[in-house]
Amino acid sequence: MGINLVYSNPHTVQKLLTEIADHIAPHCPETPRLDAEVLLAEVLGTDKAGLYRSFHDLVPVFARNRLRELVQRRIKKEPISYILGRKEFWSLVFSVGPDVMVPRPDTEVLVEEALRAVPLETRCSILDIGTGSGAIAVALAKERPAAIITATDISASALETAKRNAALNHVTAITFRHGDLFDPVRDREHNFDLIVSNPPYIPTDETSRLPKGLRDYEPYSAFDGGPDGLALYRRIIREAPRYLKADGILMVEVGYDQSTAVSNLIREAGGFRPPETVRDLSGLERVVKAQMERL
Numbered sequence: 276m277g278i279n280l281v282y283s284n285p286h287t288v289q290k291l292l293t294e295i296a297d298h299i300a301p302h303c304p305e306t307p308r309l310d311a312e313v314l315l316a317e318v319l320g321t322d323k324a325g326l327y328r329s330f331h332d333l334v335p336v337f338a339r340n341r342l343r344e345l346v347q348r349r350i351k352k353e354p355i356s357y358i359l360g361r362k363e364f365w366s367l368v369f370s371v372g373p374d375v376m377v378p379r380p381d382t383e384v385l386v387e388e389a390l391r392a393v394p395l396e397t398r399c400s401i402l403d404i405g406t407g408s409g410a411i412a413v414a415l416a417k418e419r420p421a422a423i424i425t426a427t428d429i430s431a432s433a434l435e436t437a438k439r440n441a442a443l444n445h446v447t448a449i450t451f452r453h454g455d456l457f458d459p460v461r462d463r464e465h466n467f468d469l470i471v472s473n474p475p476y477i478p479t480d481e482t483s484r485l486p487k488g489l490r491d492y493e494p495y496s497a498f499d500g501g502p503d504g505l506a507l508y509r510r511i512i513r514e515a516p517r518y519l520k521a522d523g524i525l526m527v528e529v530g531y532d533q534s535t536a537v538s539n540l541i542r543e544a545g546g547f548r549p550p551e552t553v554r555d556l557s558g559l560e561r562v563v564k565a566q567m568e569r570l
């Protein structure tokens with residue numbers, strides 16, 4: 276397969292799909308056909324169904340030129356979501372770029388669990404620490420319109436993206452604050468019914484072994500969790516009681532092998548009832564939650 280052939284000769288959607296997938300496969304062997312479909316659909320301004328409806332149509336030259344750029348980015352292992360500039364999460368569309376980590380389906384477990392804890396019509400107060408793209412905060416705001424939500428991040432540029440995503444999804448109930456963990460809410464002691472966070476949790480010496488797409492494109496400060504991956508949990512668990520109401524709940528996403536360690540940190544910290552864990556669809560414990568112990 277010659278790349279020049281792909282972009283210079285008249286090609287049908289069908290033929291181009293096969294050629295792009297063959298071109299991508301040696302570099303990104305995971306899902307080359309799907310990548311080809313997504314990229315071609317993008318340049319044609321359609322979706323997968325539309326692509327297959329026009330299977331035998333010729334692809335115009337302008338689309339093939341644009342496609343060349345996108346395929347070149349993909350073969351350098353840039354994640355598809357950054358190439359498209361968007362990612363679907365909780366059936367909502369989020370704008371994503373190099374300043375924010377791409378929201379992962381795993382994190383929907385945390386959203387589901389948070390929704391279980393927050394009754395529909397209550398004016399409860401929620402804090403999302405390390406909001407990144409705003410995925411968790413915006414999903415919660417959509418589902419719980421009466422909630423008052425504060426979202427923080429240490430990255431000012433991430434917060435800008437999060438604000439954009441709130442606007443994109445017509446959400447106005449989120450206050451965004453910039454700073455390190457609880458610093459932006461120092462004035463809000465015992466104010467929150469629920470604190471949620473999906474902090475960075477990859478141990479530092481494992482970060483160099485992460486897939487290239489993640490390592491090279493996603494912000495380092497969004498995944499480096501310190502020497503043992505637990506640095507941010509320690510700080511969040513130590514400080515959360517000061518910001519939670521008497522029966523408030525702390526809920527964090529954890530790495531696939533971290534639920535025991537994080538549960539132990541909560542037990543050792545004291546002030547919480549025994550922690551509980553929640554599994555994702557593949558059976559991994561993905562969320563650790565604990566309610567404050569009423570004194």
Ligand code: SAM
Pocket residue numbers: 375376377378379382404405406407408409410411427428429430433454455456473474475476496497498
């Ligand atoms: N909440 C988003 C999600 O679930 O998709 C992003 C999660 S990402 C794993 C972690 C986020 O925490 C990043 O946006 C990063 O900038 C932020 N972060 C890292 N260290 C932080 C700190 N000390 N204080 C506040 N935010 C921090």
